[in-house]
Amino acid sequence: MVTIGDVAREAGVSRSTASYAFSGKRAISAQVRQRVLDAAGRLGYTANAGARALATSQTMVIGLLARFLEDEFAPAMLQYMLGVSDNARELGYDILLVTEADGARALRRITDSRMVDGVVLLNVAHDDVRLPVLRAAPQPGALVGLPGDCTGLDVFDLDFESTGRLMVDHMHGLGHRELLLVSQPEHVATRGGAYVWRLRDAALERARALGIRLHAVFGESSQPDIGATLHALLDAHPSATGLLLNNEAAAAALPSVLNARGLDVPGDLSVVGRYSDEFARSFSLPYSFVESAPDRLGDLAVRQLVRRIGSTQAREEPYVVRLLTPEFADRGSTAAPGSRRPRGTGRS
Amino acid sequence: MVTIGDVAREAGVSRSTASYAFSGKRAISAQVRQRVLDAAGRLGYTANAGARALATSQTMVIGLLARFLEDEFAPAMLQYMLGVSDNARELGYDILLVTEADGARALRRITDSRMVDGVVLLNVAHDDVRLPVLRAAPQPGALVGLPGDCTGLDVFDLDFESTGRLMVDHMHGLGHRELLLVSQPEHVATRGGAYVWRLRDAALERARALGIRLHAVFGESSQPDIGATLHALLDAHPSATGLLLNNEAAAAALPSVLNARGLDVPGDLSVVGRYSDEFARSFSLPYSFVESAPDRLGDLAVRQLVRRIGSTQAREEPYVVRLLTPEFADRGSTAAPGSRRPRGTGRS
């Protein structure tokens, strides 16, 4: 293994001079700097990350804590992971991926041992057990997902309440008066998935205010159960004209359910989902949707985290809670109720 | 920050004694060991990972290089990532996740700087540019995916050739004489995705040997294009009675395509896919399939990698190329051709 000492010897300078030649933190004459750089190139030198971390107390690594919980839809989570990973790398940070079931213990492990300069938590629950650990950690952290108590934390999430209202308002504006809402499994909600009831409650309240009947149910996150649930829901409320989805698995299952029932969208039923554009492409979802913006959230979280890592004074700044305004991506799957168009061939 | 020196002082021993009390690499009296452990608990001591890495030349981190290429189906890749991550953690290793587009450069970065003890490469191409870098690296590496040249590497993959033959044999055994095969995009194959033509060529050859007509096409990996391709394929070969899928996106799109055409499986068409069980659940795929076993491959790759990391003598052992025998998961989507059963209600 070639060390900075080898480079220094090859260039005929001291170790400290070699170090300064690389970092530029002190003035070094052009010739000497070039001699050092040449020597480094000749020897194939790369600084040892562990040694540098020890000396500088900076690892240039960010911990990414993902939670793959039962009853949650893994493909959706991937988008958030990539959103964080790609943006971190752009800022010069590597990603330590943690997928352990016991997130709190894993978080303590990587922060206490100083493996990371900071941490991003995904899929944050209302009363997330990882939060006390994060608050006690010496490194800063950023959250993707809104917990009940945000004190001492930078938080980024989609505004699920506005999303619920937006969905209802949109349908109401088109003339719908009876809607269906499929949320994630109740189990996910009771476990602390606050986004479930944040959207749901807001939608129910707005529906009440507008005098709309809104039938809200929880749906499975696995196939084929969710398909059966969708069928049952449509059976139970034949007069409903609009369907709202806050459940990626339900969205993925919907095309074949509608196909089986011979229902036309938006002629027989207007549909609005909530997922990411990338997700829609993978799952062939032709519905209008509210963009969940995982790449955007990853970008915001990493950027803020790196700000705090970088300067001690940034670490003193007030914490931010940023809820993204939902954006409606129109794919033409909503229309005035009862505006059935001639059925297509199914082939476009 | 509390160091081992603080613990030693608190326990009234030297730093080296404290170190030995933790590692157990020398005999330490029971009382002293307990004093050290108590002191560590009282002070909340955790060893600094960078310092330990520097001293031991071991980081206890494995690099995971994923490639999210254009025209490839991201949700399928996630299964492989989790397969590696979960198994690595079980063996005491953390995961450094690398998703950079320039995999060769990233690989050089993390190996040269000694951030990782070893590396797992996912989605390996036939002539993968990362392989020369890996061979030159001082750390061992393991591959998930079979390249053209395996010398000096431990390689794990599904046996795609056997898979292709198995699919054809299975259909032939049921009496099918005209089949369709949908592979990944041709672009993926020409770029070096060897698994594409390994399965395809083997299937074509076996079909020829058995006197079966096999129409093999490449299909898009994005929606909704792949759906249109499936429709066109079924239009072009109305007499084909069996469909083979080596394309996750095609599998995901198939239910609604068949639904739109009013085709019954296996009455009108027998179907066999190639994906993972987990994937089938997420995407609601009711078809028989050959298990791609991402968890198993991750397990094998990590286990072999850790073996080589652990002992210098294991590093001398001959390299292994392990191709998993394909396993057929029967979901009842194949039958003798023309054995149309009464159509279901689509609800079951």
Add this chain to the structure above:
DNA sequence: AGTGGTTGTCGAACCGGTTCGACACCCGTC
């Protein structure tokens, strides 16, 4: 009592970087 072998502990060196203080040198200036 002297010898030899364990057992338990310590001090010092080392891993490979970074950083601070010291200082030699060169320039222009009074």
Add this chain to the structure above:
DNA sequence: GACGGGTGTCGAACCGGTTCGACAACCACT
């Protein structure tokens, strides 16, 4: 010709662990 201020380089200390050699204390034997 002494003086002051940059500029460029070096030596030493430090980051926080691990590990090796030395050695004291203790035991059992002859």
